[in-house]
Amino acid sequence: MTEKAPSSYKKLMEKVKDLLTLQSAISIIHWDMETMMPPKAITLRSQQLALLSRIEHRMSTDPEIGKLLEEIMRPSEYEKLDAVQKRNVYLIKKQYDEQTKLPEELVAEIAKQQAITVDVWKKAKAAQNFAMFKPELEKLVELEKKAAEILMKVKETATPYDALIDIFEPKMTAKTITKVFNELREGLVSLLKKCENAPKQPDASILKRKVPIDVQRKIAKALAEVVGYDIESREAGGRIDETEHPFTTGYYDDVRITTHYYEDNFASSIFSVLHEAGHALYEQNLKKEWMFQRVGTGCSSGFHESQSRFVENIIGRSREFWVYFLPKLKKITGTLLSDVNLDAFVHAVNQVKPSKIRVEADEVTYGLHIIVRFNMERDLFADKIIVKELPEIWNQSYKEYLGIKIENDSEGVMQDTHWASGLYGYFPSYALGNIYSGQILAAMEKDLKNWKEQIAKGNIKAIKEWLVKNVHAYGNLYNPEELIRKITGKGLTVKPYLNYLNEKYSELYGF
């Protein structure tokens, strides 16, 4: 912090430091719940988390923050701040407004309804019964709409849904997303058809070979080492544990990932480890001097996803990666995979095949799963469709976009937890992440012309350093649209991502 920063700024930053420190502690408690906690402790744990969340809420809505913001935003004070400090103030104010402008009763009502809806969703999904889920989902959507309308006024967005998108992808709008997603959809559908009709087709049976969990743990360790996610040294800031659904959590020097090992699907943990390591590298390589500041976080959910996809797909599913890693994989797995051919393996892990389930989708079809969800969310919050219609629209969209027939709503509209959990406006981030990753790749190629050769040698370091310098180090200094422009010289555009896909899959499928 510069010497000349006004004392109101310094006080504000102390408050933010406490809040971020508390949040980092809460993330450990969450992580423990998912990984280590004895099962009997679940009720106690929910009480601990409820208390910590009350304390967090009290800290983040402390009226003192409002006063300090007023002070610091007086022109005479504000002009003393440098660009980073101004960004901090902007981000603090944004979050303070979001947290304080929603009536407390509404926040409480939403929290309660979310818990109910998630609970019913689990049961309804197990029972393949959307009718059971519907009334609670309707209540939740109504409450979320109320909140979105208030947030729309606070954030001055064009629509309520834009106010929700803004939580995850600041300043992004449904209008812009619709435009780029239409282009993305066209490109993906066309590419999908080419793959389906291509002469070369992959044989994915190799991926069904049983690999013992213990061996898969060794593979995960080796992958972490290759991509520079340190979990073993005396300076390690990470670790890999096991959960039903993989995730990344933590802050700067303590960023942990999880994976799930399936004995008959060893590729699942390989790519989930790479994916989560991509998230983790982003968090670990934020500027050290921004720790405990608002700028010291990732730019957006979409940008976070761009980093996980970059490591998982652009690096991890490249032919060059397996030139380097397949011999290692064979060594770790003993005789299990000794007969595997490089090209056959690379094609297998890049198999394009329309499927019902988003989290199992390949690179080409994944975007289509997201576009279905985005269109529905957008129309739902614009009152163009209602909750009752969701299953039908879902099933129609899957038929139209992916040529897939959904047999029941558990593998259809009820497959994801997002809507039950009140995460509206989040889905587009996944596809935006892919689009950003394509743009970032195009920019990187200009600086690192031999990046593929480097990967083939196992030298991911140069790529990682490029990402740190050109993406991670910016933290949350810019909104996503500004950041992608900073990195690539252009605004959001689908072309580089589609180019990347077309080049890669035409080679794989021989069209």
Added chain:
Amino acid sequence: MTEKAPSSYKKLMEKVKDLLTLQSAISIIHWDMETMMPPKAITLRSQQLALLSRIEHRMSTDPEIGKLLEEIMRPSEYEKLDAVQKRNVYLIKKQYDEQTKLPEELVAEIAKQQAITVDVWKKAKAAQNFAMFKPELEKLVELEKKAAEILMKVKETATPYDALIDIFEPKMTAKTITKVFNELREGLVSLLKKCENAPKQPDASILKRKVPIDVQRKIAKALAEVVGYDIESREAGGRIDETEHPFTTGYYDDVRITTHYYEDNFASSIFSVLHEAGHALYEQNLKKEWMFQRVGTGCSSGFHESQSRFVENIIGRSREFWVYFLPKLKKITGTLLSDVNLDAFVHAVNQVKPSKIRVEADEVTYGLHIIVRFNMERDLFADKIIVKELPEIWNQSYKEYLGIKIENDSEGVMQDTHWASGLYGYFPSYALGNIYSGQILAAMEKDLKNWKEQIAKGNIKAIKEWLVKNVHAYGNLYNPEELIRKITGKGLTVKPYLNYLNEKYSELYGF
């Protein structure tokens, strides 16, 4: 909570619930630091713990608690409380006074000096240099004396040192302890001589056989199951992890223990697991309806130690335990211990041998280590001795009590962390725990005459249930002196413990 409890009581209990919930969350963060945390995270972790401790301090010294205590203690209100509620109010007031009557600057100064002293202690211990440690220890002792004098007035104890003892062993006094420790010392020294001169001597070489760590982990699991510390079922409320120094932490449904595995000392983890499981069973079996109340904790440090020693020594080092468990141990360890003879093994794990290091001491000499420390603490806080004299007094006492010559202060006066950490008044609890365990055993023998046969059958359940009913279930409803009277019909007395030792060791050593 009864319907008729005054609203001030209910409000007070809400505050206590928050505080205990927060403390239970903090214990998870501590546990994670010792077991799971990536090494790089240490600075961030100390910041998280400092913040949580500030929040905890603010909650526990909230003036609202003082007001509610005043309200509830008005006779018209107080008489509406039942015995448990009165005890809660008493315990809340006691802690509130302890927390609020010490000046904040003194508390901060002590915390700072503790950190410095621990740091210097580590270096001085490594360098075998007491002179290096002395100046910081002197500062800490001076500060602790100041605090003890203030606490003496608040608690109305006879001496400052009694006010410190009271933190760990409520209402216990140095005078009482001196009396029972003198008797204990006499008994132990006499027993030690008998063992040393006995015809039958153990051969402990069997305990040096190498047992792989993985195998020791299996032994630990089996021991947990035998004593009823559930770490594996879907209802499990515990777990075993690995740390440098074993400990137990947690609350009710989430109580975790740790151990340390040494390849060339498998007995070490066996008895540390039993010891910590004894602590854990106490925490897990407190009355469920007292969760989040002050009465819902262990009675005192000494009582906690009585439970760990009961499981470790009275059960775990009994011949009958090994009648049951040695065949299991042989099965788990394959051929490693197949030739081991029951009586030789039991004698080996009960070898009596004076040693320099407290934590490695056997049942007979352990108390002598404690008495040395207690006498020194007592005299230090009574200004009868000064810090400079500690090494000499230590070495003399070890010679006199244990017949041991201390070569350097690192294996002498600097061996334990307690004095560097400001834990004065804690040491006596260890020996009081042993004394209580003897009294508890004598009481149990009246109800469970065949307890040894039960153990030999591996049926620890009956003993556990007796302990739950007669010790654990009382929680913190009584002070230790009252509780031991409640359980045994008598106040604190050394005899049953000495009887237990004499009977056991005369048989083992054949005198």
